Amino acid sequence: MADTNTTPVWDKFIRTFHWALVLGVSTAAVSGFLLSPTWINLHIWAGTTAAVLLLARLLWGVWGSKNARFAAFVKGPREVMTHVRELKDGKAARHLGHNPLGALMIIALLGTVFLLLLTGVAGLGGVFKAGPLGFAASYNFGTFTLSVHEVLAIFLMVLVVLHIAGAAFEGMRTKENLVKAMVTGNKEKRKNDHDLPEVASRPIWAAVVFGIVLAGFVWGGIWFASKPPFGVPSAPPNATYADECSACHMAYPPSLLPAKNWGTLMSVLDDHFGEDASLGQVATDEITTWLFENASDSVDTKPAHVFSRTNPQSPLAITSTPFWKNTHRNIPDAEFTRPPIYDNGNCAACHSDADSGAFYPANISIPKETSP
Amino acid sequence: MKKTLTIAIAAAALFGAAVAANGQRDGIVAGYAAQAGVSSFSADAGRTLFLSQNTGGKEATPSCSTCHTTDPTAAGRTRVGKPIEPMAVSRTPERFTDPDKVEKWFRRNCTSVLGRECTPEEKGNFLTFMISQ
Numbered sequence: 001m002a003d004t005n006t007t008p009v010w011d012k013f014i015r016t017f018h019w020a021l022v023l024g025v026s027t028a029a030v031s032g033f034l035l036s037p038t039w040i041n042l043h044i045w046a047g048t049t050a051a052v053l054l055l056a057r058l059l060w061g062v063w064g065s066k067n068a069r070f071a072a073f074v075k076g077p078r079e080v081m082t083h084v085r086e087l088k089d090g091k092a093a094r095h096l097g098h099n100p101l102g103a104l105m106i107i108a109l110l111g112t113v114f115l116l117l118l119t120g121v122a123g124l125g126g127v128f129k130a131g132p133l134g135f136a137a138s139y140n141f142g143t144f145t146l147s148v149h150e151v152l153a154i155f156l157m158v159l160v161v162l163h164i165a166g167a168a169f170e171g172m173r174t175k176e177n178l179v180k181a182m183v184t185g186n187k188e189k190r191k192n193d194h195d196l197p198e199v200a201s202r203p204i205w206a207a208v209v210f211g212i213v214l215a216g217f218v219w220g221g222i223w224f225a226s227k228p229p230f231g232v233p234s235a236p237p238n239a240t241y242a243d244e245c246s247a248c249h250m251a252y253p254p255s256l257l258p259a260k261n262w263g264t265l266m267s268v269l270d271d272h273f274g275e276d277a278s279l280g281q282v283a284t285d286e287i288t289t290w291l292f293e294n295a296s297d298s299v300d301t302k303p304a305h306v307f308s309r310t311n312p313q314s315p316l317a318i319t320s321t322p323f324w325k326n327t328h329r330n331i332p333d334a335e336f337t338r339p340p341i342y343d344n345g346n347c348a349a350c351h352s353d354a355d356s357g358a359f360y361p362a363n364i365s366i367p368k369e370t371s372p
Numbered sequence: 373m374k375k376t377l378t379i380a381i382a383a384a385a386l387f388g389a390a391v392a393a394n395g396q397r398d399g400i401v402a403g404y405a406a407q408a409g410v411s412s413f414s415a416d417a418g419r420t421l422f423l424s425q426n427t428g429g430k431e432a433t434p435s436c437s438t439c440h441t442t443d444p445t446a447a448g449r450t451r452v453g454k455p456i457e458p459m460a461v462s463r464t465p466e467r468f469t470d471p472d473k474v475e476k477w478f479r480r481n482c483t484s485v486l487g488r489e490c491t492p493e494e495k496g497n498f499l500t501f502m503i504s505q
Contacts, residue, residue, distance in 0.1 A: 248454060249454055274451075275432065275480070339453075342452065345452040346454075349453065
């Protein structure tokens with residue numbers, strides 16, 4: 001294959017975009033499917049990278065080179081059917097750029113990535129009260145969008161497999177290395193190739209629009225992300241609660257239990273998890289009132305929701321709730337009793353944001369064993 | 373000159389605070405003496421109480437030393453891992469200066485460890501031991 005006989009097909013942007021998206025989607029898939037939730041920030045950065053890539057690709061699809069332009073390579077149903085029929089008959093000519101079936105795959109891949117970004121941002125906002133939708137999305141909306149996100153993620157994996165299979169099939173059929181073409185950008189020129197009409201790409205125009213839109217997204221994202229989160233009232237601190245309760249343990253955020261359970265807990269302080277923690281009536285009443293006002297019933301965080309399902313056998317212990325037990329099931333009991341953790345009620349030993357009641361997965365770090 | 377004066381004032385303030393704290397502690401001990409009808413307390417009896425192993429209280433806390441360790445000058449730890457400042461007055465000079473706080477913790481911890489409230493005599497012995505440490 002002589003160099004003089006090759007023709008440029010994939011421009012530098014398309015090739016960079018393709019392999020960068022492979023990296024972004026792989027990182028998102030590994031961190032989302034395989035790694036523990038403590039890797040959530042890596043997952044979010046992978047998604048953010050994919051978002052920036054997708055924006056650039058959409059603009060390049062308007063102002064890029066001929067094989068990048070959606071209007072040129074995306075075909076209607078009639079042409080797709082013609083292509084399929086010709087494939088069956090074994091007389092389909094080669095498309096230098098995307099063939100009509102490949103074009104459908106590109107739309108499906110980009111569209112699925114787009115929907116993954118939307119549902120991911122909505123889930124992050126609703127469940128963790130973080131990101132640009134943290135101010136607006138409820139927990140229930142967030143868990144719903146995250147389920148959609150998971151289904152879409154599996155669907156994307158199926159698409160990726162089909163995309164690779166399609167490329168392998170087309171490469172065998174036309175006897176060419178399509179992966180190499182996506183690296184070098186060039187293909188061998190042949191007779192009867194389908195080619196698209198030449199157009200001049202407008203990189204500066206695309207870059208300017210990209211810069212403006214990206215700046216808008218970044219500015220808007222930061223502005224929205226800085227708004228107060230939805231359904232997370234900041235509890236007014238109570239000095240009596242802080243003094244009395246944190247004499248022995250961390251001042252558990254009131255949003256971790258329903259008012260009903262706090263009420264029971266405050267009524268049996270003389271047998272408080274195996275110790276007498278009784279208080280005078282004035283202090284007991286003040287703390288009970290404050291706990292009622294800030295209990296999980298009126299808070300929309302994930303901990304407030306998941307710990308509301310208490311264990312009937314032990315309704316006062318957060319560490320007995322089904323959610324707590326399930327999320328900590330892989331940690332051996334001995335880990336909880338060794339220094340500097342000592343007890344599974346010592347949330348802050350591993351959750352650096354325990355005091356706020358947020359319990360964001362990226363803020364988990366199990367400390368190394370220390371001498372007692 | 374100015375520095376010396378500052379140090380002198382700070383030292384005097386510290387000394388004053390220590391004297392005041394001692395006065396408050398003496399007042400609390402005197403109160404228990406009056407309740408118990410005794411003229412003096414035994415630091416040894418206080419030590420024995422501090423180190424005693426009991427079965428009458430709650431299962432998780434058979435002794436004061438469960439959380440406070442057997443050495444009053446060492447820091448203790450609550451059952452959920454929170455550090456407790458040493459009980460010995462020499463280590464934690466602000467100990468036993470607030471009568472309400474002293475009563476609160478005697479009430480709670482005697483019930484947890486012994487299964488009953490402590491007598492004024494036991495409280496006085498205990499404080500006398502901790503003051504001597």
